Amino acid sequence: MLDNQKVLILNYSYEPLQFCTAKRGIIMVLSGRAEKIETNGYVVRSPNFSFPLPTVIRVLKMVRRNRRNRGKGVAFSKKNIMRRDNYTCQYCGVREKLLTVDHIIPKSRGGETNWMNVVVACKPCNLKKGNRTAVEAGMALNKKPFRPSFHYHSFVIPSASPEHLESWYKYLPPSLRARNVFN
Ligand SMILES: [Zn+2]
Structure with a gap:
């Protein structure tokens, strides 16, 4: 126990x-x-x-x-995005193995690859959103993306x-x- x-x-x-x-x-x-x-x-x-x-x-x-990282913040990586978002799809809230990262404003539309524009999404939400922005797709985010300030x-x-x-x-x-x- x-x-x-x-x-x-x-x-x-x-x-x-x-x-x-x-x-x-x-x-x-x-x-x-x-x-x-x-x-x-x-x-x-x-x-x-x-x-x-x-x-x-x-x-x-x-x-x-x-100490080494203090001030510099957490390295931007897929793994750390997963940690920041607690391995949870930021659109539907599902926690499952088939998670990916989603650009809120798609790369093809000029969206940047950074903490503010990338969130964890499940494959179905990622697919459903397609090449649209989250706003266009009417898909609300669980929380506002942010730059994490400590190790996850x-x-x-x-x-x-x-x-x-x-x-x-x-x-x-x-x-x-x-x-x-x-x-
Ligand atoms: Zn989802």
Whole structure:
């Protein structure tokens, strides 16, 4: 059971860092490297051990990340577009394997290949939109595309119970609160 449950790790500054297994999260708390921030009411029990299952923990020492990239932002790549958009079609909200990237204003129409004009789309939406702009096709975007300012590594939101998702929600950047995950 512990391996299926995920814990959101926050930096000392409360900025989300990554998800880990509940087991690792509990070890971090017990070893004094992190503190419990949120629990969901479950208690982990074994013969000589009982511990409220955390859903969110916070490290007690600031973790410095990707210093090299600071200021420069995240590299523009298909992989990072997928991460930014949380592997979710920005038109219909589907999360599936057959995702591609879509130019909101098609390349053939002068659309640029950059953070503001490229979003994740499923194959059917991409096909349906064809050579039209999103506006022409009457296809609304889930959210406005943006240039991400931090690394999205590890930021696929794991599947979890609604209570777990709820407890993570307020700590995650708005870009990750995908419509289909949180409602
Ligand atoms: Zn779609």
